[in-house]
Amino acid sequence: MKNKFIDHARNVWDRAVTLLPRVDQLWFKYVHMEEMLGNVAGAREVFERWMKWMPIQYGWLCYIKFELRYNEIERARMIFERFVMCHPSVDAWIRYANFEVKNGEVVKARNVYERGVEKVAEDEEEAEKLFVAFAAFEERCKEVERARCIYKFALDRIPKGKAEELFSKFVAFEKQYGDKEGIEDALIGKRRFQYEEEVRKNPLNYDAWFDYIGLEESAGNKERTRDVYERAIANVPPAEEKRYWQRYIYLWINYALYEELDAGDMERTRVVYRECLNQIPHHKFSFAKVWLLAAQFEIRQLNLKGARQILGNAIGKAPKSKIFKKYIEMELQLSNIDRCRKLYEKYLQWSPENCYAWSKYAELERSLSETDRARAIFDLAIGQPALDMPELLWKTYIDFEISEFEFERARGLYERLLDRTKHLKVWISYADFEATATDKRCLDLSEQEQKKQCIQRARRVFEEALNYFRSSAPDLKEERAMLLDKWIDLEVSSGELGDVSLVQSKLPKKLKKRRQVSTEEDGSSRIEEFIDYLFPEETQTTNLKILEAAYKWKKQKL
Template sequence: MQDGGHHARSIKNRAPAAIQVTAEQLLRDAQERQESQFRAPKQLRGRKREEFEKRIRQTRSNIKEWLQYANWEASQGEYARSRSVFERALDVDPRSLKGRNVQHARNLFDRAVTLLPRVDQLWYKYVYLEELLQNVPGARQVFERWMQWEPDDKAWQAYIKMETRYGELDRASTIYERWIAVRPEPRNWVKWAKFEEDRTKLDKAREVFQTALEFFGDGEEEVEKAQAVFSAFAKMETRLKEYERARVIYKFALSRVPRTKSAALYAHHRPGKRRIQYEDELAQEGHNYDAWFDTRVGGGRIPRRGDEGATLEESRLPGQKRHWRRYIFLWLNYALFEEIETKVYTTAIRVVPHKQFTFAKLWLMFANFEVRQLDLPAARKILGAAIGMCPKEALFKGYIQLELDLREFDRVRTLYEKYIEFDPSNSSAWVKYAELESQLEDFSRTRAIFELGVTQQPLAMPEVLWKAYIDFEVEEGNREGARALYERLVAISGHWKVWIAYAEFEAAPIPVARELREEREEEEEEEETEMAPGDVERARRVFERGYADLRKQGLKDERAALLEVWKTFEEKNGTPEDVQQVQSKIPIVSARRVKANDGQEELVWDMVFPDDERESNPTSFQFLQMAHQWKKKQAEKAKTSQPEGALQSPGAPSAPSFTRASAATTQEQDTDMRDASSDVASSHGGD
């Protein structure tokens, strides 16, 4: 332009350029040509941070200051510091920061589910976002948009679970109805009915099942397809104790579908499957009471039918008790089921041949049943009839325990008298009877019962009764009475354990007499029981008597056992001389050879008691003692004289038991010792 004005140059060629530049290329070029971010020096950054910190302290609630601070840290490449500032800002005002991001996320999810409505993961995340923000109406709106696309079953279940979490059960039921309209599968009907049952809408649950059955129809193919619905319907009625309804449902379904195609129904319907199996087993063997038990417990019908059917078989049972045991347990099971029916017990008692054998458990359970019915006279009458008809130890114990629980001690005494009349040889019965009287503090009666019991002949396990009697006298502080009992017991049995117990009793302290204890307790009120000391000399004399008695009987093992206990006693209570005296009685174990029946020699070990040798072979016994003394000295001398390592090797043969009588060195004394040893061996049958 000649006039000097600034006018835009006109474009004459409006055709597109040969090389087109895309927006992506423009952005890439801008990124490449962008200058590097200015990074302030360290000191400057420190001053800048101080300024930001001062500003946010002054205006803490101003979120813009926080954002500027965080963005500046990010521009300096301090991303950790920037993140820390953002977190501090969130503590101050979380809504202002979240609001912008949440809205962006909501817009993004909205666009995503609009473009990709078949990607279920996007819908799940969208719903989770709204529920996380506690925007339940928004989450419900998202679900409604999703359900318009008729997604799979998991999406419907997620919608129902959300409504259930917030207590909107009616909305959840409506969603179930819409779900069934979209996918009327049997499992979906069952889930809907189970939901209604769980929220105690039983009429609604039945209505759902009935609607499902009407929907599927009653043809063979339709019923076969809806087996799960029939089974769930019957199970619900069973849980509600509506057994007749459940039975009708099962019968209807099984009548429409052949057995080959209704395996699932038969698996759930125990009367349909198991009863056929049980009835087949019972038809083959009527005495198979395991099958009767299974019919009663697992048959699915009223148990009374299986129990009453089993009672028809008792006439053909063998006459042995072991064949009746399972049968009687079936009766007991039947009686426990009925509980209020007395005729079950009476019928069971009537069929048992009590003259041959009886079942105490049956009688006791019948009596306990009457006790539960608060009819004590009937219970006593039952147990009295049982004892009169077929007395048995378990019946006596059960009847006695019943009266003890009722604190009827006079009746208990009468029962114990009948008990010991029935079986006077039962030691435990005598002991229990005496313990009862002792607990009732009738000590003269207790002592009389014990006296009567120990005089019974024969007596099973008499040691139990004698021990209880002696313990009673000891507890009463009656040492003379206990000593008299021990004297009677050793005169009867003479057992080495009785002698040991007798000696230990004499040495041990016992409580003082009961009268003295009661008087001193009233006066001093001492907690510890005063004890009367024992007599060691008496105990030692008892050991001597016991040793002499066992020696007289020729019991070597028992004498050795008594001596061991006696030695321990003397070590604890006696002097070294007393211990040495007992030690001198301990036997020496020797070996001798005996010819067997086949002519071969056998080595037999025997115990040689010094007392026996002293009386039978006094000379040989003296030489035997000398030989042992010499052997002991030689062993001690060998230990002191020989150095370590020069001792006899383990594999070398041991020295003989009897070699010399003393340390004499003359040839004549050596010969005498050998002769003495030969005499001792010959006296015991050795070579």
């Protein structure tokens, strides 16, 4: 009777698992019934039928535990083999390896881990856990070098942003087993992980890239350093505005310098400079520093043709004063005067208002004793409709004529300059010039007579300047007072030839006055003191006005 009920129950379970083969609980209860009845072979047969449906891990683990309860180690091992093929997850491989360790099969456990690494290494998120378990296994087996190799292999394979636990474990491992060098490597790895996190969150954080690159350069691994450089320069600024590119371009510069100075690879250096120049949008802006560094690199390689080609391209695509200056300096050192002249001509065609360029071009011709060419260049320069620093150019031209002892020409230049501007400094400079300029026509005179004539010409300049400020610019009282001070200094320094009384009658009185000044912030006003000047002719005018007013008052009284 009992057997009849058991057979009936088996028929029911058979029908249930046939109709619902994916319901794991049905299979589990069926197996449990057979095991309770002591039918081990029957339970194993049910398990086999269950496994054909490739159940979840729970089913496989139940089957393994079943075999282990009956001490069927080899059967359990075979089931594990099928299990990791059906579910090749990290947890499955770790369970399999732990099974072998419990049974004292260290070699087989290592083999399981190695196979697991081959299968799972492509899954970056899961691989970290397997590598940590594998390294811990080797550490328990006292295989320190094996564990270290596993950690390093894993760190090379897994992206830094997904290996936080791996880094922590490796640092702890090195602190326990490693030497000073090993600990430093581990700490570098930890910092590498931190930088990876920073650049992952914000790839345009160029400061983080610089720090990361510095770390790799200090570690001395060329391939790693190049890889970080390549990843960094791949993050091009999103907008074509120079302010966004200023930090980015230094990544390229540092990359080129690294290849040249540290790696010693000149061809790669050349490629880096070329790619950098191709990357820059020269139609919007450019970087003279990059052009010059690329040219200087070619000069160090004794490739003058390459350097000239780079600087020529720079002038064609993005001309700048720095590029012209360095190009001219290079050709001048090579004594290529004709090239220098052509470059100055292009420089001035591009920037005709540049007084520095005009002055340097004339200085070049003068150094070659080409006085007429230098003078012609100066004449062209002062004839330009617009100049950025005309005072510098005029001074340079006048000094040039003075150095050539062409005092008449210098005097003519001063007169031409005064036609353009009546600035106080021009008058004073003109007077100082006349006080020391000895005319060629007066060389037969004595030194005393020559000096006397110089002082007379200087007085003439001071008189003209004084008349201008008195009649045309009466408001410039302070400048007029300064002019008179300079005139007195001249008369005093001239000794017996000087006559201070000529100036003393023209000196003004200094008056301390007050005036009301309104502030821009709150609209309130305040009183401030200032110095005013009262010149002799103004005093006479004031006296006449007082007498006239007195006469009118007396007339009204009468």
